[in-house]
Amino acid sequence: MKESKDLVRWYAVYTKPRNEKKVYARLVEKGIETFLPLQKKLKQWSDRKKLVDEPLFRSYIFVHIDLKRYYDVLNTQGVVRYITFEGKAVPIPDRQIDQIKQLLVQDIELEAVEGQIEPGTRVEVRFGSLQGIEGEMVEHSGKKKVVIRIDHISHSLLVTLPAEYVVVKR
Numbered sequence: 001m002k003e004s005k006d007l008v009r010w011y012a013v014y015t016k017p018r019n020e021k022k023v024y025a026r027l028v029e030k031g032i033e034t035f036l037p038l039q040k041k042l043k044q045w046s047d048r049k050k051l052v053d054e055p056l057f058r059s060y061i062f063v064h065i066d067l068k069r070y071y072d073v074l075n076t077q078g079v080v081r082y083i084t085f086e087g088k089a090v091p092i093p094d095r096q097i098d099q100i101k102q103l104l105v106q107d108i109e110l111e112a113v114e115g116q117i118e119p120g121t122r123v124e125v126r127f128g129s130l131q132g133i134e135g136e137m138v139e140h141s142g143k144k145k146v147v148i149r150i151d152h153i154s155h156s157l158l159v160t161l162p163a164e165y166v167v168v169k170r
Contacts (some may be wrong), residue, residue, distance in 0.1 A: 008033075008066045009091035011073075012083040019078035020055040026076050033064035037100050039110065056104070057111045057155050062097060083152050085158055090152045099148055100157070108132060110158040113140075117147055117156050122123045122169040125161065135159070137166060 024036040032152060037056035042049055055061075060083075063073050070089070073079060082089035101112055106129055119135035135146040140158055143167045146166060148157045 005046060006066050006068075010064050010094060010097050011089050012092055013061050013063055013073060014080045014083060015059050015061055016078050016080055017059055020059065020061055023061055023076060025076040026078065027061070027073065030072055030076065032069060032073060035062040035064070035101070035140050036099060037062075037104055039104065039112075047165055050160055056100070056110075057150075057153065060155070062092060065134040085152065092151055092153075096148075096150055098149070102130065102133065102136075103148070103157060103159060111158040112159055113156050114154060116154075117149075117158075120147060124167055124169045126167050127165045128161075130159075130161070130165070134169065135167075 013023075021037055027034040038053040039056045040051050040131075041054045043052050058156050059080075063069075065073060070082075074082065084090060102131065108130075117138060117140070122137035123135060123137045125131055125133045125135075125146070133148065135148040136157075138145060138147050140147075143160060144163060145158045145160050148159065
């Protein structure tokens with residue numbers, strides 16, 4: 001089955017190091033729907049401390065495009081490549097982008113982890129503002145956390161939630 005050129009999907013794009021915000025601005029200027037997940041971090045310099053917005057996933061940005069805009073994104077200064085599988089850009093499910101957006105607006109402990117995390121028990125959040133989010137319950141750094149895996153970018157999000165908020169998914 002041929003993929004329709006008019007089908008708008010999310011794709012992950014790899015950027016040059018520390019170019020995420022610049023690439024974001026350039027893509028928005030081109031009229032391309034772009035998502036750059038940012039997280040506030042407290043940074044310390046020798047003379048002061050300051051809250052700064054840092055990318056949740058270093059060197060990654062997400063674009064919502066149809067295949068007609070493929071090269072508009074690729075030809076943007078600072079973009080290195082699409083995340084591909086067998087030579088083709090792989091779409092990121094809308095559900096995962098929505099989950100990232102939902103997690104970022106919450107005041108919860110959130111950590112992006114690169115690499116493999118052992119599979120855990122499938123769970124679903126049943127209470128609170130994150131109701132409906134699905135993931136896996138794992139033990140990480142001595143704490144029970146919910147892992148939300150992001151397809152194709154080898155990153156996962158670790159979320160610390162009260163145990164009574166999640167139920168085992170059947």
